[in-house]
Amino acid sequence: xxxxxxxxxxxxxxxxxxxxxxxxxxxxxxxxxxxxxxxxxxxxxxxxxxxxxxxxxxxxxxxxxxxxxxxxxxxxxxxxxxxxxxxxxxxxxxxxxxxxxxxxxxxxxxxxxxxxxxxxxxxxxxxxxxxxxxxxxxxxxxxxxxxxxxxxxxxxxxxxxxxxxxxxxxxxxxxxxxxxxxxxxxxxxxxxxxxxxxxxxxxxxxxxxxxxxxxxxxxxxxxxxxxxxxxxxxxxxxxxxxxxxxxxxxxxxxxxxxxxxxxxxxxxxxxxxxxxxxxxxxxxxxxxxxxxxxxxxxxxxxxxxxxxxxxxxxxxxxxxxxxxxxxxxxxxxxxxxxxxxxxxxxxxxxxxxxxxxxxxxxxxxxxxxxxxxxxxxxxxxxxxxxxxxxxxxxxxxxxxxxxxxxxxxxxxxxxxxxxxxxxxxxxxxxxxxxxxxxxxxxxxxxxxxxxxxxxxxxxxxxxxxxxxxxxxxxxxxxxxxxxxxxxxxxxxxxxxxxxxxxxxxxxxxxxxxxxx
Amino acid sequence: xxxxxxxxxxxxxxxxxxxxxxxxxxxxxxxxxxxxxxxxxxxxxxxxxxxxxxxxxxxxxxxxxxxxxxxxxxxxxxxxxxxxxxxxxxxxxxxxxxxxxxxxxxxxxxxxxxxxxxxxxxxxxxxxxxxxxxxxxxxxxxxxxxxxxxxxxxxxxxxxxxxxxxxxxxxxxxxxxxxxxxxxxxxxxxxxxxxxxxxxxxxxxxxxxxxxxxxxxxxxxxxxxxxxxxxxxxxxxxxxxxxxxxxxxxxxxxxxxxxxxxxxxxxxxxxxxxxxxxxxxxxxxxxxxxxxxxxxxxxxxxxxxxxxxxxxxxxxxxxxxxxxxxxxxxxxxxxxxxxxxxxxxxxxxxxxxxxx
Numbered sequence: 001x002x003x004x005x006x007x008x009x010x011x012x013x014x015x016x017x018x019x020x021x022x023x024x025x026x027x028x029x030x031x032x033x034x035x036x037x038x039x040x041x042x043x044x045x046x047x048x049x050x051x052x053x054x055x056x057x058x059x060x061x062x063x064x065x066x067x068x069x070x071x072x073x074x075x076x077x078x079x080x081x082x083x084x085x086x087x088x089x090x091x092x093x094x095x096x097x098x099x100x101x102x103x104x105x106x107x108x109x110x111x112x113x114x115x116x117x118x119x120x121x122x123x124x125x126x127x128x129x130x131x132x133x134x135x136x137x138x139x140x141x142x143x144x145x146x147x148x149x150x151x152x153x154x155x156x157x158x159x160x161x162x163x164x165x166x167x168x169x170x171x172x173x174x175x176x177x178x179x180x181x182x183x184x185x186x187x188x189x190x191x192x193x194x195x196x197x198x199x200x201x202x203x204x205x206x207x208x209x210x211x212x213x214x215x216x217x218x219x220x221x222x223x224x225x226x227x228x229x230x231x232x233x234x235x236x237x238x239x240x241x242x243x244x245x246x247x248x249x250x251x252x253x254x255x256x257x258x259x260x261x262x263x264x265x266x267x268x269x270x271x272x273x274x275x276x277x278x279x280x281x282x283x284x285x286x287x288x289x290x291x292x293x294x295x296x297x298x299x300x301x302x303x304x305x306x307x308x309x310x311x312x313x314x315x316x317x318x319x320x321x322x323x324x325x326x327x328x329x330x331x332x333x334x335x336x337x338x339x340x341x342x343x344x345x346x347x348x349x350x351x352x353x354x355x356x357x358x359x360x361x362x363x364x365x366x367x368x369x370x371x372x373x374x375x376x377x378x379x380x381x382x383x384x385x386x387x388x389x390x391x392x393x394x395x396x397x398x399x400x401x402x403x404x405x406x407x408x409x410x411x412x413x414x415x416x417x418x419x420x421x422x423x424x425x426x427x428x429x430x431x432x433x434x435x436x437x438x439x440x441x442x443x444x445x446x447x448x449x450x451x452x453x454x455x456x457x458x459x460x461x462x463x464x465x466x467x468x469x470x471x472x473x474x475x476x477x478x479x480x481x482x483x484x485x486x487x488x489x490x491x492x493x494x495x496x497x498x499x500x501x502x503x504x505x506x507x508x509x510x511x512x513x514x515x516x
Numbered sequence: 517x518x519x520x521x522x523x524x525x526x527x528x529x530x531x532x533x534x535x536x537x538x539x540x541x542x543x544x545x546x547x548x549x550x551x552x553x554x555x556x557x558x559x560x561x562x563x564x565x566x567x568x569x570x571x572x573x574x575x576x577x578x579x580x581x582x583x584x585x586x587x588x589x590x591x592x593x594x595x596x597x598x599x600x601x602x603x604x605x606x607x608x609x610x611x612x613x614x615x616x617x618x619x620x621x622x623x624x625x626x627x628x629x630x631x632x633x634x635x636x637x638x639x640x641x642x643x644x645x646x647x648x649x650x651x652x653x654x655x656x657x658x659x660x661x662x663x664x665x666x667x668x669x670x671x672x673x674x675x676x677x678x679x680x681x682x683x684x685x686x687x688x689x690x691x692x693x694x695x696x697x698x699x700x701x702x703x704x705x706x707x708x709x710x711x712x713x714x715x716x717x718x719x720x721x722x723x724x725x726x727x728x729x730x731x732x733x734x735x736x737x738x739x740x741x742x743x744x745x746x747x748x749x750x751x752x753x754x755x756x757x758x759x760x761x762x763x764x765x766x767x768x769x770x771x772x773x774x775x776x777x778x779x780x781x782x783x784x785x786x787x788x789x790x791x792x793x794x795x796x797x798x799x800x801x802x803x804x805x806x807x808x809x810x811x812x813x814x815x816x817x818x819x820x821x822x823x824x825x826x827x828x829x830x831x832x833x834x835x836x837x838x839x840x841x842x843x844x845x846x847x848x849x850x851x852x853x854x855x856x857x858x859x860x861x862x863x864x865x866x867x868x869x870x871x872x
Contacts, residue, residue: 351742
């Protein structure tokens, strides 16, 4: 049996999580009782939606966070977390999704940063360069040690990031969504390198959204959902749809919105719109779409599939490189944000405190921002204090915003109440077109239900709504139609109904199926 | 709004108390060397308030720094760290002097016109860095800092070759005609009608910033650029307007300083009152209403220091040391109370505890 090859049961795993739980001081349960093991010298994939707990788990592994309960075993031994340079001491390196490189430094400088070879008081540059050369030969990752990092292509920068992660006797390499920034041939190249590293005995943890990539690369997979272990298994033992089931959760029967009897006239017509952006989240390709008055169109897709680009192009924040956008009969292809808003756009941004409002300004100020020229609220340039207070009190009452006082700062509100106030402001304009981008992410159930009812009412009153959400329950509850984005394209379009379930959307979201 | 002003005032008082403590710590060792240590402390702390003349001196010192403090406040509210107020102050003084010496201004309106010209020319020191930032994304901090020195040397050139009075012993301009000087308000002090302008300007700016739509839009841009983008506010135009307004106020401050205090223009170095204005702005938490008390507080310290050096015989270097220590404390404690900085710290903390 020994001669036949390593036996999983006998071997001490490189990494083992033993009942790891993490509760944040604010009460958020990020992980509860997660246990799984990773075999030495294997590629292990970790999957899960946003907020499933992947990042928290990796931070715990890396010693950046202390688990509330449970332990992490490295090579079978429990380790004390919290030490400075914990990861370095235990031979762990991480390739971040957003590179941790300093663009103005050279490749060599970036790689040695934090553990520079010294000659007396100064950095031994000759030795440093030699180190980089040795590394890049050893792992067959060729880079120019003297190149300025920021001038390299994204794929080359990633190589630098990998070399940096490998530069300290690394035994465990963690890659956080490494393919998000790469083109298909570059992905192929990366996978080739990773398999090569594995064959040299490196243990690799590969975090990804994309099932096809997981299958192409990994030996085993762990799925997290809502902070819990949804499953851990050898990939050979599980079919795709089983993994998908684990990622998405069981299909919950949702109460769907009753769509308007007949959709109205077309409000927004998008024809073959593409953007040219570096970041995958901003990149869309040949999107065509029509939104009718009274209709809610849901946009599904794993994060970074082009949702942000679509929203930006349809709200005057980004200009498409080709295609045409007609809003309300006017060509708005290159219109700016103010033109869009004046034409009847309202927007609930995903970044509530960064874009939806000014956290340091008061509820009153946030409530009336953007109402320039409203005669009721100002006389000449002067704001009418009482009228404004009355207006904001009305908004707060209508949307039952729990608040400590209307002159307090916006960030004194909870996320749900802040979002209600933002919604009150945006919907007060009676928009012809509303973009609701993750309208209920991170907010409590009651506030979410309230906002859902409001969105339904707004649609009934004749607005066209584009609902971008990662929450499939929300998507299916509200949408009349659903489009699925994958890699910037519309991978599928469905009319919502009882037969539309997460299972049907899943393969398109994960890129396993494409529009025929 | 009233509550936020009250909260600001309370923090101002806290800062003042901390500053007073620092003064004592620095001053006590020197005071102990004097024959009457207690007299030193009372001269410093009580002296500035013991006569109408001294109180007038406080107002006199507070006038220019209230205006430069206001200029910095308007500029900082736009979210830019444009340091051109120092150069604007210098340029405003020079341009006002040049106007009264070279232009045929009608007598009765001469001071007003000269101040207006000083403001207009001085504003360039803030406009240029602002423009470079908005159009070309050049760091306004660097360009304004460098431009201040370019303005200084260009100004010295103009002073030396155009305005210089060869009969005067040192490098200084011809005498500023009496009818062009600002009216003195209090005998025995140099307190002048510029003080009234400073008070009116601070109150008007406070009203504009907190009670008008353009003021609200400026605060939105400064406090949350992402939100401004979301609303579709014309950020470039509004930020530029704030640089122009700040520059005008700084230039006006320089013109008032020269026409109000000096018989001749003789600055051959940056006068430093623009920098002090930045301390005032930070101390006032970028609130125009609080600029006045903040400027008066710094004026009080300055007058106390002057009394020490003139009457008690504590060397001026010690007074300089005390002023520096106060500036340091005041700035540090104001920065710690600064909402922008606190927000930054909170963001780091949030990033630490938030699951993603």
